[in-house]
Ligand SMILES: Cc1cc2nc3c(=O)[nH]c(=O)nc-3n(C[C@H](O)[C@H](O)[C@H](O)COP(=O)(O)OP(=O)(O)OC[C@H]3O[C@@H](n4cnc5c(N)ncnc54)[C@H](O)[C@@H]3O)c2cc1C
């Protein structure tokens with residue numbers, strides 16, 4: 094089989110399940126650019142256009158069912174998470190005021206870290222996807238939510254909800270591929286700068302929230318002259334305002350309020366922010382870049398049908414295995430595949446539909462990538478190290 | 488979404504502003520309301536503290552408002568947001584309590600199949616938190632009071648008038664007043680006993696109750712028959728659209744309060760939408776976003792396929808049609824995705 098599936102089933106024998114059906118004229122189904130992982134992919138996309146559209150309809154049916162069921166218990170779920178998150182934050186900060194005592198410092202920092210992770214992942218990310226807009230509660234709405242992060246909601250909704258979710262894993266379009274800093278695909282032309290790939294990744298992980306904020310600037314577009322300086326300046330001011338308030342809160346106001354315990358509080362807040370950054374970086378990178386997750390070329394976007402869009406989301410994402418609380422801490426991004434298929438369905442529903450999506454993938458012979466966090470993360474690190482070098486082959 | 492509450496007094500505001508440095512990007516109240524939801528200063532809320540059954544189909548609900556509540560004038564209504572199946576619905580209800588009451592009371596009659604009225608009448612637990620809007624409406628008694636009054640009401644239309652009568656009763660001065668009130672049956676008459684009591688206490692108040700199940704629907708002629716000096720009276724009417732239409736057509740100067748919008752023309756897809764202050768024609772099947780952009784408006788947008796919510800804008804009037812389902816939907820205050828909704832007759836949408 095050739096690498097680029099530009100001649101899928103044309104002229105091929107109809108499969109047993111297709112006999113008797115009217116066969117539509119076939120057209121290229123998935124045009125996968127050569128990628129390091131393309132061997133994994135070729136076998137998984139041996140589907141006809143009809144099959145892909147049928148898969149799309151079956152996924153739509155899952156979506157419709159969840160939409161019809163959505164109701165009071167879902168609303169109670171998100172309200173409960175928000176309440177608990179805020180209680181954790183208050184508790185953590187209160188304990189940190191007694192942070193000269195090591196157990197209080199450890200417990201306070203842990204609670205604050207968990208609170209910040211929940212706030213960014215299960216609440217902020219999902220609210221800003223409009224997952225809870227159907228409740229019509231202005232307090233839990235994508236248009237009003239601002240998260241505890243240096244990048245502002247407005248900028249992030251553009252770069253994440255729009256750019257990343259529309260162009261998932263399309264190299265050159267999806268700026269989450271490498272965040273403009275790393276080389277994460279062989280499609281990104283190598284240059285000596287990328288020798289620092291592992292180092293950049295380590296720093297990005299520590300300062301992830303700043304990386305995300307700067308990511309929104311799309312500096313490469315500025316360099317290419319596609320974006321005016323005035324727009325970038327406006328964004329820099331917005332990031333500055335937002336970051337300023339965040340820094341003031343965690344590194345000035347709360348420590349100052351603690352008076353003589355300034356340092357323990359400062360250290361606790363700094364640690365919580367770093368823990369949150371490292372964790373979200375790990376979860377997010379494991380959602381799209383472990384072995385098995387596919388990258389695409391821009392040609393893929395031409396005339397992409399609903400079914401093909403679904404298949405791209407499916408193949409471009411990877412899940413993480415774990416228990417209930419693990420899923421909660423990832424903001425259900427451990428169900429990255431389901432999230433990418435249905436980014437606006439309430440996150441608490443992903444666990445329930447995941448088995449159905451997996452079964453569909455099996456039926457259609459599509460790879461459903463899933464694995465434990467440590468394993469996926471090692472794979473991501475492997476890729477990052479490998480791609481530091483010009484033609485880093487596995 | 489309702490309009491926000493008026494700002495808190497300045498001393499408290501300054502304290503809250505300082506506290507914001509500690510709670511950014513949230514507001515201090517987002518934490519304070521964990522303790523008591525009524526402590527919100529940016530949005531007005533209330534807690535249901537009592538329910539009283541008026542008839543088989545009607546209940547009076549008493550609500551303790553947050554401190555931002557500015558009170559009401561007799562005859563005004565309040566916006567109430569209630570969650571049903573996890574979704575917030577906003578409806579208007581006339582305040583039935585007298586002016587100056589600390590708590591606010593609305594009296595709701597069940598509309599068959601109605602989302603909010605059935606919830607309020609049947610099972611709204613004590614302690615429920617509801618969203619509130621400040622009282623508004625011009626269906627109020629003029630100052631100074633007219634010397635002779637006529638109220639014509641039917642069904643739940645009695646509620647704003649009840650507030651006026653209770654207010655006059657509190658003040659102890661009821662001018663020469665006739666109330667013609669119609670309900671289906673005696674048992675179905677909201678405030679029946681209280682109205683009789685008021686009439687007994689105030690010789691200047693005459694209450695005429697009619698039962699449509701017995702004597703048919705109220706119309707201008709039957710009111711004229713019951714109130715020979717109708718022509719010299721200031722007239723206030725509240726009830727079903729049919730009654731109000733007949734009264735305003737028959738007589739001049741009727742002040743009417745409607746509980747339902749006048750019948751709308753056919754809800755075909757497409758229409759004229761007021762987008763941020765100027766009219767935009769939306770063709771059938773065209774999205775609000777496409778139409779707005781074609782007309783040169785600056786519209787927020789993103790994926791243009793309904794997934795990123797980069798395009799939501801508040802609907803102020805009218806309804807929109809979801810291009811995906813073909814369904815007409817929307818209430819004033821709803822945030823609609825302009826990329827996947829078309830117009831549905833006339834509507835008004837705010838731009839950021
Ligand atoms: C200014 C104002 C004051 C109001 N004051 C009161 C009040 O004091 N007491 C009160 O009970 N209601 C009052 N209403 C009506 C109230 O706002 C709701 O419209 C009503 O309770 C029905 O809402 P629902 O969600 O139950 O029905 P929905 O689910 O919205 O509607 C169900 C069906 O009922 C019809 N319908 C809607 N409203 C009415 C109505 N009022 N009468 C008959 N059919 C209707 C709709 O056309 C629809 O077909 C007032 C309305 C306004 C605009």
Ligand code: FES
Pocket residue numbers: 787788789790791792793794795796797798799824825826827
């Ligand atoms: S532009 Fe994406 S939802 Fe409207």
